Amino acid sequence: MPSYPDRRTALRAGAAVAAGALTAACGTPAAEPPAKAAKAAEAAEAAKATKAARPAAAPAPAPRAFPGQPAQIDHGPRDRPRVALTFHGHGDPATALSVLAEAEKAGARLTVLAVGEWLDAHPDLARRILRGGHELGNHTQRHLDINTMPEAEAYAEITACAQRLRRLTGSIGTWFRPSRTQQATPLVRKLAARAGYPHVLSYDVDSLDFTSPGAAAVIRTVTGTIRPGSVVSLHFGYADTVDAMPPLLEELARRGLRAVTTTELLTP
Template sequence: MIETDRRGALRAGAALAVAGALTAGCSASGSAPTAHQAAPAARHPAAKSPRAAPAPRRFPGLPDQIAHSPRDRPQVALTFHGQGDPATARSLLTIAEKADARITVLAVGSWLDEHPELARRILDGGHDLGNHTHHHLTINEMTEAEATAEITGCADRLRRLTGSIGTWFRPSRAETATPLVARLARRAGYPHVLSYDVDSLDFTSPGAQAVTRKVASEVRAGSVVSLHFGYADTVAALPAVLEALDRRGLRAVTTTELLT
């Protein structure tokens, strides 16, 4: 009965958050990136004062490019490409927090230039914040100088806004980094490249139910899921995704917690 009540609370709080998001005008029109719940007592309460931004760290025994964690704990990481309508981003953060979930945001540097307040909003919610290049171009096809500028450009914005270059680097418009890009990321201070083993395909705007089905059918303990800010389908799907995880005993945590 306690578990049933908890899930019921999760559904109710999530539904209220989605309604608020849609009322606030979170629509897919003009918000797409250029690329490809009353909740139980919080395990990770949002900070009442600004959080210090953690620095990247090395995880011994894990590969330089990480697609998932070991499968021995009932946790997953929901990772979001940070770009698009800031109202959609705020709605997704609020939905996650009402469900006592924490996420990882890989932010685009030029997006942070336009919406610098979101860096602190993400951190103050207890989430991870990382680097998704400065202009969100196809980094694996760039020269060394161009790719370096994309990585360090975003890192510089993160450092200026938060005091750190961010916890993770993910290449733009690519699931994995080329050896050159991975080397340049290490040089910039990111020991690991963050990939993923579940692609929600939410950027194709397939509908909220399709996003939920895709994630629920492929996610496993230790999975890293790729999602995006900027899409109304993602806002509408997130409560159902979190409920599907809850039914399977999986908890959404930051990537840093997943790997620690």
């Protein structure tokens, strides 16, 4: 008659088998064979070398002087079929992305004057704007009434936004536009030049989109006053502006006007 282990012995044996299986499943994995480990280390070193050799992204364009243009620019040459659509960069980033997408569908290039606090909250938008072929500039750090500020505070508003642009893009941006005003005072123009901006960018067409008048009204306002060389003031953050973009760009094309960056507008 065959002999069988008693119940206690059997349970002990089963527990040992289970513990061995658990150790195999959850314990420290076996060391890789030396050849495989060496190959993995070699691949990691190669990847690191490739990354180190990859050139850094080129910095964004810097401000430039346009001889013959005033310290404060309201519009470009009237004898070429170009216009500049300039956007105050603030508000819901979703509307900014929608405006950029509509512009890019139509082959339009925009100028975005960003508020520093907006860049702090949405830093990825700086590179997104540049990747789309648009240009990026300075619209002060907090979007306060810069013309009424003491000199030191006004200068800090300009330079704080410039520092954020430099950190995010490698440049202080191509343009400076004063906040809460169409025309900068002589003092603000002087401070902008001290901060590195040869010109203050104003505009000759105000879309009034920030009043939320409806897309049709935005289109009427812009198309009723725009002409070759115009610089148009528009805003991110408003649904009416997003809705107005496709028909507005279609109307510009129908008139033979091309939407370009402000730098392109002023370049011969």
